[in-house]
Amino acid sequence: MTAISKDLNKQSKQRKGNKTMKERHLIAMGFIVLLFLLLFYSVCYAETPKDVMTAYYNKYVEAIYKAEGGDKAQYPYGIRSVPCDSKAECRKICFNTVRNNYRRWLEANTTQTFLEFLANKYAPIDADNDPKGLNRNWLPNVASFLKEG
Numbered sequence: 001m002t003a004i005s006k007d008l009n010k011q012s013k014q015r016k017g018n019k020t021m022k023e024r025h026l027i028a029m030g031f032i033v034l035l036f037l038l039l040f041y042s043v044c045y046a047e048t049p050k051d052v053m054t055a056y057y058n059k060y061v062e063a064i065y066k067a068e069g070g071d072k073a074q075y076p077y078g079i080r081s082v083p084c085d086s087k088a089e090c091r092k093i094c095f096n097t098v099r100n101n102y103r104r105w106l107e108a109n110t111t112q113t114f115l116e117f118l119a120n121k122y123a124p125i126d127a128d129n130d131p132k133g134l135n136r137n138w139l140p141n142v143a144s145f146l147k148e149g
Contacts, residue, residue, distance in 0.1 A: 060146070061094050063143075064078065065091070077091060077093070079094060122138065
């Protein structure tokens with residue numbers, strides 16, 4: 001072993017915790033590549049705001065479907081004011097009602113929760129088409145089904 005290689009070997013043993021400039025650059029480049037991959041993944045596979053809101057509306061639609069009687073209901077999704085010929089068509093009307101009322105709720109800047117706001121539009125208490133007063137059960141029933149998931 002030459003004197004120079006012995007000296008380098010000695011320095012290498014002394015600096016176990018110290019990184020050379022080359023090692024630091026390699027670590028930094030690895031970190032940059034990792035950040036790039038994370039960013040790429042989030043752009044390619046993350047849900048868009050529209051997807052998130054659609055999922056949010058669908059939770060309400062499913063809770064309304066269950067609260068209105070599910071498969072046994074005479075009027076799927078409780079849709080009576082607008083004619084709908086199929087369960088799918090009634091579901092679409094319900095979805096649009098939830099979506100549109102969410103927008104109205106945001107614009108109203110009210111202290112009511114969204115569900116309270118929706119209940120006043122979807123199943124108003126003392127409505128002419130509710131002679132038995134069943135609409136007063138709508139809010140707690142939908143809230144219960146929302147909690148169930």
